[in-house]
Amino acid sequence: MNFAFSEEEMAFLKDFQQYLEQEKAGPDSSVIFAPWRETDSWLVDSPERRGFMKRLAQAGYIGMSWEKQYGGRERPGVYDYLLNEELSSQGAPIIGKGVGCIGKTIIAHGSDKLKQEFLPQILAADIEFALGYSEPGAGSDLASLRLRAERRGDEWVLNGQKMWTTSAHFADWYWVAARTDPEAPKHKGISVFLVPMDHPGLTIKEIKTMGDHRTNEVFFDEVNIGPDYLVGEENAGWRYVCEALDYERFALYTVGPLLLKFEALVELAKVARRDGRPLSDDPVVRDRIAEFACEVEMATMLQRRVIAKAIKGEVPTVEAAMYKYFSTGLGRRIANYAIDCLGPLGLLKSGAPGAPFGGRWEMSDRATVVDTIGGGSTEVQKNIVARRGLGLMVGA
Incomplete structure (x- = not known):
């Protein structure tokens, strides 16, 4: 199978790379381009990064795959992927929730009011969203969520709790899945709402992870919202959630950060020394790095399968x-091997005297553990492959 991109697509990528080179000359480049932040480098979580996204919007890079009637350019979704691949490869924030799952769901199912209010703000990069899906006891089994939305007069009132909402502390709006019919089967009684993050009934509490990544738990206490902020039809939210996740196939599955990590390991082997000689002279080290090179190529091909299936209009659930x-496990193995190569000094954190590479490998070793959990844990991914790909566990 030929996974090569077309000449037009490669020309677009070259132009965008040149655009990013100009951005790197700006005064905020060290904040905007920060691959050492691992997965957090994707977030638009600072004024500098918001400014960068606004400039991307002004340059016409936001919403390229949207229909022209909504301000887009009707380009194939692969252009959104190429954009995010390059952004993530350089440690810059990526376009994601607003343009992808939220914007396209509003286009497909939202009222005229929601389209008029939110779509222009998304295209202008004036707004950031948080996703409210997971709950205590409803992570891998999202349809078991219990956040309750009750209709009281002309309003909806939400009570309950969400977990693992990464963007809650800097987002403007909350895209929330809530149960609106507790008597219906668990996949049938869910609706999606838009809630302002500054609502007085919301309480946001930080959760610190071992990878220095901040996520949050969010408590809803009599959070009242008007009927206009129900997305689409009542009790049709499960379909919208599944469609929204599908919209992200082009955007989230980038391989660039993994390639950067592998290249950093190769550089480590060249400069780190053992018994007065570079690690790269050790045949055992060279052999292991060669294995990693093969695994990186495998990860790239798996990623290309996701894109190839999505381009054909199919849902790459198993491929994703x-x-x-595979990719998050590989990132974990590379970081762990780097620590092994550095020896005891590799355990020194950033800021510690004598920490090799500024302690970034120590941080990466912790952060890659979080990567294997966020966005669906390794165990969840195995179950998807077993059930939907191999036909196993049917009825289990």
Whole structure:
């Protein structure tokens, strides 16, 4: 199978790379381009990064795959993927929730009011969203969520809790899945709402992870919202959630950060020394790095399968699960091997005297553990492949 991109697509990528080179000359480049932040480098979580996204919007890079009537350019979704691949490869924030799952769901199912209010703000990069899906006891089994939305007069009132909402502390709006019919089967009684993050009934509490990544738990206490902020039809939210996740196939499955990590390992082997000689002279080290090179190529091919299936209009559920499982595990193995190569000094954190490479490998070793959990844990991905790809566990 030929996974090569077309000449037009490669010309677009070259032009965008040149655009990013100009951005790197700006005064905020060290904040905007920060691959050492691992997965957090994707977030638009600072004024500098918001400014960068606004400039991307002004340059016409936001919403390229949207229909022209909504301000887009009707380009194939692969252009959104190429954009995010390059952004993530350089440690810059990526376009994601607003343009992808939220914007396209509003286009497909939202009222005229929601389209008029939110779509222009998304295209202008004036707004950031948080996703409210997971709950205590409803992570891998999202349809078991219990956040309750009750209709009281002309309003909806939400009570309950969400977990693992990464963007809650800097987002403007909350895209929330809530149960609106507790008597219906668990996949049938869910609706999606838009809630302003500054609502007085919301309480946001930080959750610190071992990878220095901040996520949050969010508590809803009599959070009242008007009927206009129900997305689409009542009790049709499960379909919208599944469609929204599908919209992200082009955007989230980039391989660039993994390639950067592998290249950093190669550089480590060249400069780190053992018994007065570079690690790269050790045949055992060279052999292991060669294995990693093969695995990186495998990850790239798995990622290309996700894109290839999505381009054909199919849903790459199994392909995405395979890539997520393999790539995050590979990132974990590379970081762990780097620590092994550095020896005891590799355990020194950033800021510690004598920490090799500024302690970034120590941080990467912790952060890659979080990567295997976020966005669906390794165990969840295995179950998807077993059930949907191999036909196993049917009825289990």
